Amino acid sequence: MIAVHFGAGNIGRGFIGSLLYDSGYETVFVDVNKEIVDLINERKEYNVVLADQSKETVTIKNVSAINSIQDPDLVKEAIVKADIVTTAVGPNILPIIAKSIHEGLSLRLESNKTPLNIIACENLIGGSTLLKEHVYQNLSDTEKETFDQYFAFPDAAVDRIVPNQVNEDKLLVMVEPYYEWVVEQSKMIGDVPEVAGVTYVDELNPFIERKLFTVNTGHAVAAYLGYQAGMRTIDQALANEEIKDLLEKTLQETGLLLSKKHSFNVAEHNVYIDKIINRFLNPNLADDVTRVGRGPFRKLGPNDRLIGPAKQFIEMVGDDPVYLVKAIAAALHYDVKTDEEAVQIQNLIQEKGLETAIMEVTKLDQNSRLFTLIVNQYNGLNK
Numbered sequence: 434m435i436a437v438h439f440g441a442g443n444i445g446r447g448f449i450g451s452l453l454y455d456s457g458y459e460t461v462f463v464d465v466n467k468e469i470v471d472l473i474n475e476r477k478e479y480n481v482v483l484a485d486q487s488k489e490t491v492t493i494k495n496v497s498a499i500n501s502i503q504d505p506d507l508v509k510e511a512i513v514k515a516d517i518v519t520t521a522v523g524p525n526i527l528p529i530i531a532k533s534i535h536e537g538l539s540l541r542l543e544s545n546k547t548p549l550n551i552i553a554c555e556n557l558i559g560g561s562t563l564l565k566e567h568v569y570q571n572l573s574d575t576e577k578e579t580f581d582q583y584f585a586f587p588d589a590a591v592d593r594i595v596p597n598q599v600n601e602d603k604l605l606v607m608v609e610p611y612y613e614w615v616v617e618q619s620k621m622i623g624d625v626p627e628v629a630g631v632t633y634v635d636e637l638n639p640f641i642e643r644k645l646f647t648v649n650t651g652h653a654v655a656a657y658l659g660y661q662a663g664m665r666t667i668d669q670a671l672a673n674e675e676i677k678d679l680l681e682k683t684l685q686e687t688g689l690l691l692s693k694k695h696s697f698n699v700a701e702h703n704v705y706i707d708k709i710i711n712r713f714l715n716p717n718l719a720d721d722v723t724r725v726g727r728g729p730f731r732k733l734g735p736n737d738r739l740i741g742p743a744k745q746f747i748e749m750v751g752d753d754p755v756y757l758v759k760a761i762a763a764a765l766h767y768d769v770k771t772d773e774e775a776v777q778i779q780n781l782i783q784e785k786g787l788e789t790a791i792m793e794v795t796k797l798d799q800n801s802r803l804f805t806l807i808v809n810q811y812n813g814l815n816k
């Protein structure tokens with residue numbers, strides 16, 4: 434069995450590649466990072482180390498890699514032979530890889546008319562659906578019908594904290610022991626691929642919202658407040674009782690929304706929240722606040738981990754989301770010079786003013802309740 438995986442980065446090697454190997458796949462990584470591609474091809478294996486006291490090491494074998502800048506034709510040929518295609522490149526890169534996927538799928542139709550699932554393993558709601566939209570962008574109606582007959586883009590939720598790697602061995606990845614990969618089976622085509630550790634569900638929305646609005650909302654709170662307080666890592670940020678308290682209160686807000694919207698059992702959800710906070714406290718991860726806070730433009734997007742639950746909290750709970758709004762204001766203050774999106778937001782605020790910046794980033798209506806709450810919080814009126 435052959436898996437083609439776009440993105441041989443932290444989650445690609447440390448999570449998806451690892452589960453694919455466990456399931457008997459030969460994995461072909463596609464990446465633009467020459468050093469990583471060359472090393473994978475030279476060694477044909479890499480190590481994954483668990484970030485706990487055991488420091489257990491697993492060697493991932495049966496891997497190769499293609500440099501999609503140097504060898505675009507090899508990417509297409511790999512897609513022709515693939516039994517599954519997965520991605521972990523970051524939401525902003527999906528439109529870029531869509532071109533190779535489109536070309537690969539078109540070539541596949543000439544010689545291998547078997548069903549294929551393409552699964553985006555990114556932190557966003559409807560990631561595979563978005564990828565499909567980009568792949569289908571320039572197809573005629575007839576081509577779309579043919580693609581629909583053979584290809585599917587089931588959405589997924591992936592959860593495993595993989596920090597930035599600072600190892601001498603450039604292929605080694607240190608990962609937390611915990612992981613969860615949930616895939617929407619109702620949107621799949623053909624036989625369901627056997628991937629160890631994947632949970633197949635009929636409806637993904639409760640799972641992706643539970644993950645994004647707990648793990649990633651919580652992470653964002655720790656990162657943006659931690660950064661403001663001068664902390665380097667997430668566990669250091671949470672050693673500060675005030676930040677930990679704000680994190681817990683924010684997750685109570687998203688928990689209230691999630692329980693109401695998806696009829697989650699409140700006690701069970703609280704156990705989930707505690708488990709997530711304990712994962713953040715793992716001192717072996719040393720997860721930089723700047724990795725977790727990266728890309729604030731995306732993270733302040735209308736359906737992402739901060740604005741998404743805050744908007745829905747107002748609509749469904751019928752109250753003001755106090756702590757989510759504090760996190761949003763902290764994200765608007767995030768001014769890391771090496772983060773292009775942070776620089777973009779700070780420039781917007783300076784050049785066009787706070788209100789226009791909030792509208793452009795969050796797409797909120799300036800007459801909405803949430804917009805007013807954010808402006809007041811940012812200006813220090815809501816303590």
Ligand SMILES: NC(=O)c1ccc[n+]([C@@H]2O[C@H](COP(=O)([O-])OP(=O)(O)OC[C@H]3O[C@@H](n4cnc5c(N)ncnc54)[C@H](O)[C@@H]3O)[C@@H](O)[C@H]2O)c1
Nearest residue numbers: 440441442443444464465466521522523524555556594595
């Ligand atoms: N790291 C985590 O803890 C974690 C956990 C769950 C989900 N995710 C999600 O996984 C995705 C990847 O995150 P990551 O932490 O692994 O980032 P990363 O930067 O470590 O990996 C991304 C990889 O994509 C590659 N890439 C960039 N442009 C490409 C292109 N055009 N074609 C092919 N490859 C390309 C990069 O070279 C890099 O190797 C993101 O959507 C992230 O939200 C991350």
Ligand SMILES: O=P(O)(O)OC[C@@H](O)[C@@H](O)[C@H](O)[C@H](O)CO
Nearest residue numbers: 556591592593594595649652725
């Ligand atoms: O990957 P991002 O930038 O969307 O979010 C940063 C972190 O919150 C994220 O990578 C988590 O570590 C991950 O989602 C845990 O499953």
